[in-house]
Amino acid sequence: MQSKEQYLNLYRECRTLIGQHSAPVMNVLRDEAHDELLRMGFPTRQAEDYKYTDVEALMAPDYGLNISRLDIPVNPYDVFKCDVPNMSTSLYFVVNDRFYTKALPKVALPEGVILGSLKEMAEQYPDLVAKYYGRLADVRTDAITALNTMLAQDGLLLYVPKGVMVEKPIQLVNILRADVNFMVNRRVLIIIEDMAQARMLVCDHASDDIDFLATQVVEVVVGRGASFELYELEETTARTHRLSNLYVSQEADSNVHINGITLMGGTTRNTSRVTLAGRGAHIDLCGMAIADGHQHVDNHTAIDHAVSDCTSHELYKYVLDDEATGAFAGKVLVREGAQHTDSQQTNRNLCLTRQARMYTQPQLEIYADDVKCSHGATVGQLNEDALFYMQQRGISLGEARQLLMRAFVGEVIDGIRLEALRDRLHHLVEKRFRGELGKCGDCAVCK
Amino acid sequence: MEQPQDKNLNNARTDNEYVRSLTEEKYKYGFTTDVDTEVIPVGLSEEVVRLISAKKGEPEWLLDFRLRAYRYWLTLDMPQWAHLRIPEIDYQAISYYADPTKKKEGPKSLDEIDPEVMKTFDKLGIPLEERLALSGGMAVDAVMDSVSVKTTFKETLLEKGIIFCSISEAVREYPDLVKQYLGSVVNYRDNYFAALNSAVFSDGSFVYIPKGTRCPMELSTYFRINAANTGQFERTLIVADDDSYVSYLEGCTAPMRDENQLHAAIVEIVVMDRAEVKYSTVQNWYPGDAEGKGGVYNFVTKRGHCRGVDSKLSWTQVETGSAITWKYPSCILSGDNSQGEFYSVAVTNNYQQADTGTKMIHLGRNTKSTIISKGISAGRSENSYRGLVKVGEKADGARNYSQCDSLLLGSHCGAHTFPYMDIKNETAVVEHEATTSKISEDQLFYCNQRGIKTEDAIGLIVNGYAKEVINKLPMEFAVEAQKLLSVSLEGSVG
Numbered sequence: 022m023q024s025k026e027q028y029l030n031l032y033r034e035c036r037t038l039i040g041q042h043s044a045p046v047m048n049v050l051r052d053e054a055h056d057e058l059l060r061m062g063f064p065t066r067q068a069e070d071y072k073y074t075d076v077e078a079l080m081a082p083d084y085g086l087n088i089s090r091l092d093i094p095v096n097p098y099d100v101f102k103c104d105v106p107n108m109s110t111s112l113y114f115v116v117n118d119r120f121y122t123k124a125l126p127k128v129a130l131p132e133g134v135i136l137g138s139l140k141e142m143a144e145q146y147p148d149l150v151a152k153y154y155g156r157l158a159d160v161r162t163d164a165i166t167a168l169n170t171m172l173a174q175d176g177l178l179l180y181v182p183k184g185v186m187v188e189k190p191i192q193l194v195n196i197l198r199a200d201v202n203f204m205v206n207r208r209v210l211i212i213i214e215d216m217a218q219a220r221m222l223v224c225d226h227a228s229d230d231i232d233f234l235a236t237q238v239v240e241v242v243v244g245r246g247a248s249f250e251l252y253e254l255e256e257t258t259a260r261t262h263r264l265s266n267l268y269v270s271q272e273a274d275s276n277v278h279i280n281g282i283t284l285m286g287g288t289t290r291n292t293s294r295v296t297l298a299g300r301g302a303h304i305d306l307c308g309m310a311i312a313d314g315h316q317h318v319d320n321h322t323a324i325d326h327a328v329s330d331c332t333s334h335e336l337y338k339y340v341l342d343d344e345a346t347g348a349f350a351g352k353v354l355v356r357e358g359a360q361h362t363d364s365q366q367t368n369r370n371l372c373l374t375r376q377a378r379m380y381t382q383p384q385l386e387i388y389a390d391d392v393k394c395s396h397g398a399t400v401g402q403l404n405e406d407a408l409f410y411m412q413q414r415g416i417s418l419g420e421a422r423q424l425l426m427r428a429f430v431g432e433v434i435d436g437i438r439l440e441a442l443r444d445r446l447h448h449l450v451e452k453r454f455r456g457e458l459g460k461c462g463d464c465a466v467c468k
Numbered sequence: 469m470e471q472p473q474d475k476n477l478n479n480a481r482t483d484n485e486y487v488r489s490l491t492e493e494k495y496k497y498g499f500t501t502d503v504d505t506e507v508i509p510v511g512l513s514e515e516v517v518r519l520i521s522a523k524k525g526e527p528e529w530l531l532d533f534r535l536r537a538y539r540y541w542l543t544l545d546m547p548q549w550a551h552l553r554i555p556e557i558d559y560q561a562i563s564y565y566a567d568p569t570k571k572k573e574g575p576k577s578l579d580e581i582d583p584e585v586m587k588t589f590d591k592l593g594i595p596l597e598e599r600l601a602l603s604g605g606m607a608v609d610a611v612m613d614s615v616s617v618k619t620t621f622k623e624t625l626l627e628k629g630i631i632f633c634s635i636s637e638a639v640r641e642y643p644d645l646v647k648q649y650l651g652s653v654v655n656y657r658d659n660y661f662a663a664l665n666s667a668v669f670s671d672g673s674f675v676y677i678p679k680g681t682r683c684p685m686e687l688s689t690y691f692r693i694n695a696a697n698t699g700q701f702e703r704t705l706i707v708a709d710d711d712s713y714v715s716y717l718e719g720c721t722a723p724m725r726d727e728n729q730l731h732a733a734i735v736e737i738v739v740m741d742r743a744e745v746k747y748s749t750v751q752n753w754y755p756g757d758a759e760g761k762g763g764v765y766n767f768v769t770k771r772g773h774c775r776g777v778d779s780k781l782s783w784t785q786v787e788t789g790s791a792i793t794w795k796y797p798s799c800i801l802s803g804d805n806s807q808g809e810f811y812s813v814a815v816t817n818n819y820q821q822a823d824t825g826t827k828m829i830h831l832g833r834n835t836k837s838t839i840i841s842k843g844i845s846a847g848r849s850e851n852s853y854r855g856l857v858k859v860g861e862k863a864d865g866a867r868n869y870s871q872c873d874s875l876l877l878g879s880h881c882g883a884h885t886f887p888y889m890d891i892k893n894e895t896a897v898v899e900h901e902a903t904t905s906k907i908s909e910d911q912l913f914y915c916n917q918r919g920i921k922t923e924d925a926i927g928l929i930v931n932g933y934a935k936e937v938i939n940k941l942p943m944e945f946a947v948e949a950q951k952l953l954s955v956s957l958e959g960s961v962g
Contacts, residue, residue: 069549357880372894375861379891386551386884387904390876394904398889401897 024080025062025164029055032171035088042090043174044143046151047208054160054170061164073348073380074290074319076165079262084204084234087117090174095121095198095228108441110192110222111136117197118207119175131187135180139208142178149180153212157240157268163292165264169206169238176208181217183244190220190439197227197235197261205235211251215244215272220252222442225286227257237265243275245299250278250438254446255286259314262288273299280437281308281320282446284453288317295324297331304331309338309433311453312345319348326359329389335366338433340426341377350382351396357388366396371403371429423454495754497592498724503584505568505613505695511560514538517667520565524636524670527643537656537666544660550794550823551852551884555728557765562730564668566613566695585617592721594690606717606944607632609689613698614670621685631676632687635703638674645676649707653736653773653800661732661767661794665701669734672702677712677743686715686942691731693722693753693764699730706736708743710776715746717945721789722754725762728791729754732767741776741803746784748941749797750949753789755956760819760848763791770797774806774832782809783826784940786949788956791820796854798827801835801863808837811937813949815956816849816881825855825886830866830896839870842934844953845881852884859896866893872902875933877926927954 032039032055040048063080064071087093095116111130114121120138130136135146143150160167181187197205213219227233243249255263263286271277283289295304310318324333339347349368370379383396403425411421430450437443508519517538521531546557568585589610607621609632616634625632631642638646656666673689693700708714722729731753739745747770756763766789772781783797799808810826828837837857845851851874859866874883885902907929915925931938931950938946938953 360879370891372891372896375894377894379889381889381891381900382887383900383902384884384886385874385902385904386882387874387876388880388882390879390881390906392876392904392906396885396900396902398887398900399898400889400891401899402894 023062024077025058027083028080028168028172029059031086038088039172039174042088044140044147044150046143046147046154047140047173050155050160050170054167057160058164058167058171061167063164070321073346074288074317076264076290079234079264079288082202082232084232085199085201086172086204088174090119093117093198095196108190108439108445110190112192112194115177115193115195115207117199117203117205118173120177128189131185133182133185134187135178136191137178139176139178139210140174149212150178150210153240153242154210157242157270158238158266163266165236166238166266169208169236169266173206173208173238176210179211179219179221181213181219183214184216186217187219190222192222192224195223195225197229197233197257199229199231199233202232203234205233207235207237209237209239211239211241211249213241213243213247213249216246217244218248220250220439222252223254225253225255225257225263227261230258230260233257233261235261235263237263239265239267241267241269241277243269243271243277245272246274247272248276251280252437252439252442253281255283255289257286259287259316261286263290265291267291267293269293269295269304271295271297271299271302271304274301275299276303278305278438279307280433282433283308283310283312283318284449286316286318290319290321292321293323295322295333296327297325297333298327300328300330302331304333305436306333307336307433307436309430310347311340311430311450312347313342314345315343316345318345321350323352323354324364326353326355326362326364329358329360329362331359332363333365336433336436337368338430339370339379340373340430341371341379342373344374344376346378348380350384352384352386353394353396355387355389355392355394359389360391362389362392362394364392364394368398369429370400371426372400373402423451426454427451495724497721497752498754499591500723501568501584501588501694503568503582503694505566507563507566507695507698510563510697512562512564512668516564520668520670523565523567524639526639529647530639533651533656534667537663540657541660541663541667544663547660550854551850551886552792552794552821552823554765554792557730561697562699563695563697564699564701565670566698567615568612568694569615569617585612588612588692588694589617589690592690592692606686606688609634609673610692611671611689611702612692613695613700616671616673625683628681628684629678630681630683631674633674635672635674635705642676645707646674646705649705649736649738653738653771654734654769658769662734662769665703665732665734665769669701669703672704672733674704675706675714675716677708677714679709680711682712683714686717688717688719691718691720693729693731696725697727699732702733704733704735706745706747707738708740708745710741710743712743715942716748717942718747718749719752721752722764724754724757728763728765730765730767733769735768735770737772737781739772739774739776739779739781739806742778743776744780745772746782747772747797748945749785750945750952751785751787751789751793752952755789755820756791756818758818760791763820764789766790766793766795768795770795771800772798772808773800774803774808776803776806778805779803780807782811782940784811784937785813786938786941786952787812787814787822787824788952790822793822793824795824796826798829799837800829800831801837802831804832805834806832807835810839810841811940812841813844813934813937813953814842814851815844815953816846816851817956818847818849820849822850823852823854825853827856828858828868830859830863830868832863834865835863836867839868839872840936841872842937843872843874843883844877844930844934845874845883846877848880850882850884852886854886856888856890857898857900858890859893859898861892863893864895866896868898870900873933874902874904875930876904876906930954
């Protein structure tokens with residue numbers, strides 16, 4: 022039996038129940054998503070886009086789902102205390118896929134800004150959500166998106182109206198919490214209207230040592246001249262599998278910065294699809310991964326330069342230890358007529374052991390002549406000479422290695438535009454390399 | 469200081485005059501030869517495979533090999549992964565064997581060549597008479613359609629123990645060698661076209677360089693398609709035994725025809741301890757006309773196996789012809805310290821499509837590979853680089869450097885790169901770089917300022933861009949390749 026069957030059956034049996042606990046706007050798309058998933062099935066490693074991550078196998082085990090939306094008791098402050106020092110944020114929680122309303126920040130967001138449960142907001146503002154929901158995330162082209170669209174009941178909506186600037190960064194903490202092996206389908210819709218600005222930090226945590234499978238579909242619509250920054254930090258457990266599909270569409274002169282950082286996890290697959298639809302749009306798409314044990318990190322990016330005068334900048338770095346596997350695929354498509362495109366892509370990787378595997382696959386597809394496009398990819402080790410130099414000066418080999426590795430990933434962290442977060446991440450990365458991340462002493466997991 | 473500059477300018481001018489005269493002729497190798505050719509009926513079946521084998525008087529084991537390949541081919545579907553739009557090919561509408569050496573009235577001795585065929589090769593500038601060839605110092609195996617017409621300097625080479633002959637002859641004269649190596653690098657199960665070729669292959673060259681021998685002259689094969697509605701399926705096998713060296717050149721042309729012709733070849737190279745093989749190709753099959761009508765489909769599997777320690781294999785290719793090119797000359801580096809190189813210039817113009825690149829498979833310790841690929845696309849063409857660098861678990865200290873540059877001339881063409889890197893060893897150092905750009909306004913302006921016309925300037929810049937690869941070609945080829953580059957791009961800029 023193929024893995025898709027169990028989910029398709031579940032949907033057929035519980036269609037009404039799923040719909041009852043969600044919003045009509047979200048229910049509209051479920052049947053089509055079901056049909057598409059039935060048609061496509063989950064990708065195996067035969068599929069070019071999923072060559073290095075076997076989704077079919079990940080989907081095979083039996084996971085629990087909270088379809089009837091039972092309350093799961095949790096105190097998010099217990100689970101998560103690792104805030105960012107010196108950074109004042111508007112802090113929100115999503116427990117599994119559900120927006121947590123019992124711990125909202127005291128200071129309200131600027132007027133007109135909507136942030137809340139996707140389900141509730143879709144009921145309150147059906148027109149707004151219907152206009153954008155499922156528009157970028159095409160159920161016909163990706164089985165994970167189809168699955169998520171079929172089953173997702175809640176998540177988060179962020180709406181920043183025209184010209185509004187959200188000064189304070191919005192911090193969102195996703196907590197995975199369950200007693201049995203558990204599947205979560207989270208849906209996020211972010212709408213930044215013309216000339217608006219927002220910054221968002223998303224942290225993924227898992228509070229229980231059981232098997233989690235979290236799918237996530239994030240749709241980001243960025244209007245003319247708008248600016249949006251998204252930092253994603255994954256710090257879960259070796260038994261957590263994350264399948265995240267991020268869709269971004271950018272209008273003219275918009276500026277988007279996305280940084281996906283994987284510090285801990287089991288299987289991570291991040292797909293980012295960016296469409297630069299208006300002239301003068303700019304995207305920074307960055308990411309890094311530090312992986313050990315049997316961790317698997319796969320970043321799949323596709324940037325579509327649909328019109329002229331857009332710029333894109335991609336930087337991905339991996340440090341792979343033990344038997345970790347890393348994969349990176351970066352596709353840049355420059356369509357006919359997209360002249361004056363400037364696109365740079367860099368992927369650099371460190372393999373620290375013999376068993377660590379790295380697969381990298383940068384791709385350029387170019388149909389316009391007046392463009393500047395480049396990509397570079399390297400796989401290698403720490404520089405022997407640099408290590409020797411430092412040892413000569415009394416720095417132990419271990420310490421020297423640490424320094425070099427931190428400097429290596431430092432380039433990605435330095436791209437972060439929030440200073441406090443940058444400092445925090447340097448600190449977290451240092452801890453991660455020392456193997457101390459799992460016992461930070463601040464949160465419930467480590468106590 | 470002024471003197472050399474002037475000289476360069478003059479050179480540029482004469483070069484371009486030459487180019488212009490060539491362009492007026494368009495594809496100058498597009499003529500056909502009127503020669504009696506024995507063509508077997510169109511279609512592909514087990515009978516046809518048996519017929520080809522029988523015509524060549526092959527031993528039982530080779531017929532078995534062909535039949536196994538044919539039966540396997542029947543189970544396969546045409547691969548779709550390449551970035552190419554390939555119109556459906558009707559394999560039953562092609563004739564798989566055409567022999568221009570057979571006169572209908574009766575058999576003739578092999579040494580006697582039809583004067584028409586002789587003239588054809590003369591016209592192509594390929595010397596079939598040894599006294600002419602002396603000036604070039606090059607031994608040639610000339611293949612027309614499915615048959616090797618003549619191999620020059622065979623005896624001279626044999627004195628040194630070097631075997632250079634057509635593969636059909638090798639099957640007769642040196643069956644053990646052929647049996648040992650045929651299909652050992654490219655298995656008939658390798659891919660769709662490898663299976664097809666293994667089933668119906670006709671002529672090609674066989675080269676064996678014995679231990680400790682340095683081949684005294686360049687070996688070369690010239691492939692010519694002449695007969696209509698035929699496909700060419702040549703097979704080349706090169707074995708370089710311990711401590712030997714050979715430089716091998718390959719050239720090819722075809723007449724201008726409105727229908728497409730299929731060319732599916734296999735080249736296998738075996739490199740033993742401390743041996744070195746240099747394989748150069750100037751591919752100039754008929755590319756189709758300006759509307760994309762006609763042209764050769766060039767679907768080739770080329771692979772070398774560096775079996776021995778310290779062995780070295782170097783591929784150099786200049787790809788200017790063919791309507792569709794599908795070609796990935798590869799190196800399997802299993803000997804310790806072995807080296808693989810791939811230098812490529814691929815030019816596409818009008819409606820040409822090319823999906824070409826290489827595979828470097830590092831299996832031995834301290835293996836090294838270098839990939840330099842330069843793509844130039846113009847008109848409405850599509851040009852892709854596709855490459856794989858694979859480092860196996862035991863390949864300690866493997867090192868790869870890849871550089872893929874694309875140059876776009878015109879706003880309707882496409883340039884793509886699809887590199888794959890699979891690294892399974894932590895001591896490997898792999899680097900890949902790619903850039904895509906057009907000729908910069910500054911460079912053009914600089915040339916214009918100095919009185920060089922835009923068109924000439926583009927010629928200069930393109931040649932400079934491809935120089936890194938062209939320099940790797942043997943001298944005579946390099947000159948030819950440089951001119952080819954300009955011709956292929958003529959009329960595509962400005």
